[in-house]
Amino acid sequence: MSFTLATWNINSVRLREPLVCQLLEAEGPDVLCLQECKSPVDKIPMERFRELGYQHIVARGQKGYNGVAILSKLPLEDAGDRDFAQLGHARHVAARLENGVTIHNFYVPAGGDKPDREINEKFGQKLDYLTEMRDWFHSERPEKAILVGDLNIAPREDDVWDHKKLLKIVSHTPVEVEHLGEAQEAGAWVDVTRADIPEGNLYSWWSYRSPDWNAADKGRRLDHVWATPDISNAAHGSRILREARGWEKPSDHVPVFATFDL
Incomplete structure (x- = not known):
């Protein structure tokens, strides 16, 4: 069985329904994982996605914030969710x-904005979330699993446009990179994207604040595809659909793809 998977922070699935459909029609991944859907589950435009062949949908949502969904051409069953750091958010x-x-x-x-949990509660929540991910992977030790999503951290020096300038910027600070690394190590997760594309700058996000994102190219790789060691060797064909950042009314993230032969 071979299937292609994509992950994409869509930044409102209802607002950007046409872009999701554009991706499904043009690229046709077997599975599409969306983040930041910003919608209750019953308001996600599932009917249109089903018309395009994505009959199977598993999602968690909330009004206006967060939200995650898995659209699939392939049959799948709901395998649950976890509220890491007890935030009450639909994040997994x-x-x-x-x-x-x-x-x-x-x-x-x-x-x-501030990488200091003493003055910024949200930064503390992020670190706690990653710590609980780490602890869960330690206790559960995942097997035959793929982890995708907007992890909101660019871990490598070549995952950001300027390593030194971003060392004190949230998403690339050493403490965040360390926490993400510990979570990855706890599950022995393999970074599929970097296994396929080991060298060179690689980005999946460009800020809305940049008037010419393409020319400035001040990007970060915040979106990831990981796999457990028992299936990571079956992964190939990783790519990032940079052109999606230039679509009409785009998300600030773009889709990341990988194919698995299992």
Whole structure:
């Protein structure tokens, strides 16, 4: 069984329904994981997605904020969710394919503007969220699993446009990178994207504040595809659809793809 998976922070699934449909029609991934849907589950435009062949949908939502959804051409079952750091947010959902692979879709908190939990509660929540992810992976030790989503951290020096300038900027601070690394190590997760594309600058997000995002190219790789070691060697074909950042009324994130032969 071969399937292609994509992950995309859509920044409002209802507002950007046409972009989701554009992606589904043009690229046709077998599974699409969305984050920051900003919609209750019953308001997600599922009918249109089903018309395009995505009959299977597992989602968690809330009004106006957060929200995660997994759209699939392939049959899947709801595999639950966890409220990491007890924030009461819709930030995680899991689904299981018929071949036994579990897909975890995450939207890690952004962390606010100041990288100091003493003055910025949101930064503390982000670190706590990552710590609980780490502890869960330690206790559960995932197998035959894929983890995707907007993890809101660019861990490597070549995952940001300027490593030194961003060391004190939320999403690339050493403490965040350390926390993400500990969560990754706890589950022995393999960074599929970087396994496929080991060298060079790689971004999946460009700020709305940049008037010419493409020319300035001040990006960060915040969106990730990981896999457990038992299936990571089956992954290939990783790519980032940079052009989606230039679509009409775009998200500030773009889709990240990987194919698995299992």
